Amino acid sequence: MVKKKLVISFPPRLIQEPVTYHLIRDYDLQVNILRATVRPRERGRMVVEIKGDKKNLDRAFEYMESVGLQVDPLVQEMRYYPERCVHCTACTAVCPTEALTVDPSSRELVFDASHCIICESCIPACSYAAIESQF
Ligand code: SF4
Numbered sequence: 001m002v003k004k005k006l007v008i009s010f011p012p013r014l015i016q017e018p019v020t021y022h023l024i025r026d027y028d029l030q031v032n033i034l035r036a037t038v039r040p041r042e043r044g045r046m047v048v049e050i051k052g053d054k055k056n057l058d059r060a061f062e063y064m065e066s067v068g069l070q071v072d073p074l075v076q077e078m079r080y081y082p083e084r085c086v087h088c089t090a091c092t093a094v095c096p097t098e099a100l101t102v103d104p105s106s107r108e109l110v111f112d113a114s115h116c117i118i119c120e121s122c123i124p125a126c127s128y129a130a131i132e133s134q135f
């Protein structure tokens, strides 16, 4: 079983493509939609967590590429700027997934992008603009 967090981007012509339906029915994958933004006549984006057999996942990637969807790993979406961070730890209190934690020995903030679900709760919590969303 392989688990991946992905950002799937849709050009306007593919907004109606039933992607999650195909991923579940044709490739036997478990799909958890973490976030989605779709505006008429604009690009749509969906953050998903996908679980399944590696072979099926590879086939699903081929399907998504073949229809013209862009698939990127989730880690590219939130940016942490350590040079702006003062390690006040305010953001750790609002992070629901422990993507933001404090190193117990250094007392410095640690950002683990693999746990981030792009909820953006940390952005208003930070007075130093040390975390930004690219979503
Ligand atoms: S966007 Fe949400 S999950 Fe990601 S680091 Fe910020 S608070 Fe945590």
Ligand code: SF4
Binding pocket: 084, 085, 086, 087, 088, 089, 090, 091, 092, 109, 125, 126, 127, 128, 129, 130, 131
């Ligand atoms: S709230 Fe901002 S400055 Fe404070 S620890 Fe988090 S990222 Fe750093």
